[in-house]
Amino acid sequence: QEAILDALDDAERVVVEQSLSFPEESAGRLMQREVVMAPEHWNVGQAIDYLRRQEDLPEQFYHMILIDPRLRPTGYVTLGKLLGTKRATPMLEIAEDSFRTIPVDQPEKDVAYAFNQYHLISAPVVDADDRLVGVITIDDAMIVLDEEYEEDMMRLAGVGEGSLSDSVLDTTRGRLPWLAVNLATAIIASLVISMFEATIAQFVALAVLMPIVASMGGNAGTQSLTVAVRAIATKDLTTSNVWRVIRREVLVGLLNGMIFALVLGFVGYFWFGSSIIGWVLALAMVLNMVVAGLAGTVIPVALEKIGIDPALASGAFVTTVTDVVGFFAFLGLAAWMLL
Known part of the structure; x- marks a missing residue:
């Protein structure tokens, strides 16, 4: 771990060390730090213009997260609805009803359950002060669900978490x-x-x-x-x-x-x-x-x-x-x- 941290530049090292400070198998370890967000008072046109100006957007994202001045998420908008709505429409008017936040210390199996139960595509992760610190997407949650299923099947057979290696x-x-x-x-x-x-x-x-x-x-x-x-x-x-x-x-x-x-x-x-x-x-x-x-x-x-x-x-x-x-x-x- 130290060898890898030493090989990173200062900015990346800070991000990785911050992630390692969260409990193992928690939302903080599972989340992505790259978040696409916008002030909650913006309209659709401002949000689209902002996205077009950015050169370092995440490779894959599903929502634009709305935040208040204290960096607390208040809702999110799907990209499909964002592109299909008139520019003058306030972002809060087209925010999704499925919006919910995930505490940074929540066990990852509970995160996967929330995604499965509430049919989430992505969800913002918040710290103890409800401030946005990251986002978890459905593909990460599904990996956890698969691992939990495999673990349960192994345990039912009485072989624990063993592997071929x-x-x-x-x-x-x-x-x-x-x-x-x-x-x-x-x-x-x-x-x-x-x-x-x-x-x-x-x-x-x-x-x-x-x-x-x-x-x-x-x-x-x-x-x-x-x-x-x-x-x-x-x-x-x-x-x-x-x-x-x-x-x-x-x-x-x-x-x-x-x-x-x-x-x-x-x-x-x-x-x-x-x-x-x-x-x-x-x-x-x-x-x-x-x-x-x-x-x-x-x-x-x-x-x-x-x-x-x-x-x-x-x-x-x-x-x-x-x-x-x-x-x-x-x-x-x-x-x-x-x-």
């Missing part, structure tokens, strides 16, 4: 903790199975069929989990609609469970010649699919409420719940109905 030791260190968590959850599921050793010993068919229930529950839970984590990341899932989403996922689990219960009931009957095994398989499937829909939504919401990244931690908990409930429901019903 990481060493073997770094990659192992990053994946080991979550593999250890998965081992612990697998042991818990095995303890549930061990409770029904006698039942399994008498009916070998149970050992053949019980992974089906757990596997289907795990897949259904992952589906609900992915939808919930994405909705949390985009702030579409809020306290006002969380119960509606939970109810929807539970009902989806119930309907899917009933459909596959019908299929597996016939499989159990025709494969092993026992209608009771078919009923056990069907009931366990319905129960586990409902629990999967519930767990896949509630667990990430709960983790987010207590300050834990739901993309990173939800998968292990949801898998544990669906495995434990799946094995317990299937083997418990089998013990009750067959014995």
Whole structure:
């Protein structure tokens, strides 16, 4: 960093050092310092003449930002509207309704959310005194959105933020903790199975069929989990609609469970010649699919409420719940109905 700063001329060095003074992954690091602005009392003709006189305009910009005498942004005008309006029209009359400012210390993921939520093309960045210090454009915000999406997908898979260039030791260190968590959850599921050793010993068919229930529950839970984590990341899932989403996922689990219960009931009957095994398989499937829909939504919401990244931690908990409930429901019903 020092080597690069030393290579810059004084003016550029000041600008870069100023940017480095802002928190990492904040609007101050993301923004562009080159801003096209005009006094708010100008009319369209003055603004156009000003732009034509400038020789060092940014290579790409979308708005002309209006400022008051204290350098505080009060609105902005799109270039299309600027060129299509009569010269005598005051700039404030054609300012966009979508105008909003971004604090210089705002996390960049919140900046990207604002661009996505409010359909912004560019937005001025202000300091603690609301003075204009830079501008963020949609292409910068979209890069952040892509990075956040990729990061969430990596975390859902339990591999953190690793890349292909990481060493073997770094990659192992990053994946080991979550593999250890998965081992612990697998042991818990095995303890549930061990409770029904006698039942399994008498009916070998149970050992053949019980992974089906757990596997289907795990897949259904992952589906609900992915939808919930994405909705949390985009702030579409809020306290006002969380119960509606939970109810929807539970009902989806119930309907899917009933459909596959019908299929597996016939499989159990025709494969092993026992209608009771078919009923056990069907009931366990319905129960586990409902629990999967519930767990896949509630667990990430709960983790987010207590300050834990739901993309990173939800998968292990949801898998544990669906495995434990799946094995317990299937083997418990089998013990009750067959014995």
